[in-house]
Amino acid sequence: MPVSSSSQVRPADGYAGDVTPETANAWMQSGEAVMVDVRSEAELAWVGFVPGAVPVPWKQWPGMAMNPAFDEAVKTAAKGKKIVLLCRSGVRSIVAAQRATELGLEAYNILEGFEGDANADGHRGTQGGWRMRGLPWRQN
Numbered sequence: 001m002p003v004s005s006s007s008q009v010r011p012a013d014g015y016a017g018d019v020t021p022e023t024a025n026a027w028m029q030s031g032e033a034v035m036v037d038v039r040s041e042a043e044l045a046w047v048g049f050v051p052g053a054v055p056v057p058w059k060q061w062p063g064m065a066m067n068p069a070f071d072e073a074v075k076t077a078a079k080g081k082k083i084v085l086l087c088r089s090g091v092r093s094i095v096a097a098q099r100a101t102e103l104g105l106e107a108y109n110i111l112e113g114f115e116g117d118a119n120a121d122g123h124r125g126t127q128g129g130w131r132m133r134g135l136p137w138r139q140n
Contacts, residue, residue: 015097015107016082021130024084024110028052033082036074038096039114040064043088047115048131048139053086058096074100082106086130089113 009017019027027033035053037044040061049055054077057067067073074096077083083105085093090113100107114137116129131137 009108010111012094012097012109015094015101015109018090018109018111019084020111021133021135024086024108025130025135027082027084031081033084033108034077034079035086035110036077036083036096036100037086037114038093039087045140047088048137050086050114050130050135050137052136058087058092070096070099071103074105075103078105082108084108084110086110087113088115089117089124089129 009019012018028035035050036056037050037053038056038058040057042061044055056070056073056077058070059065060067083100085097085107087093090109090111093109097107097109112128114130115124116127116132118124119126125132
C-alpha cells in the first residue's frame with residue numbers, strides 16, 4: 001500500500017527531502033519515482049542491488065574519483081519523474097541529491113541507505129537500511 005508522500009518526507013537542506021526506505025519503495029512501485037543507486041559498480045556487484053534501480057555511481061571504483069558522467073546520467077535516469085537516491089548508508093546520496101537538485105531535478109535521499117549504520121562491531125546490515133527492512137534486493 002503506498003505511503004502518503006507528505007507524511008513520510010523530512011525537510012532537507014539543498015534537496016527535496018529525506019524519505020524512509022519504505023516510502024522510496026512505494027514511490028518506485030507506483031511509478032511515482034525512479035531510484036538512482038549512487039554506489040560504485042563494485043558495491044553493487046559485491047553487496048547487492050535493488051531491481052529496477054538505475055546505477056549512476058557518484059564516485060568510481062577504484063580510487064573513488066568523482067564520476068564525470070554523473071550529471072548527464074542522472075538527468076537521463078529521471079525521465080521527468082522525481083528521483084530517490086540510494087547509497088550504502090545515506091550519506092553519499094545526500095550530496096548526490098543536492099547535485100541533482102542543482103540540475104533541476106526533484107531529488108530525495110533515502111534514509112539509512114542500502115546497508116544502514118554500522119553496529120558496535122563495525123558490521124552493517126543489522127541497524128536499518130533497505131536490505132535489513134526486507135525490501136526487494138538481489139545479489140550476483
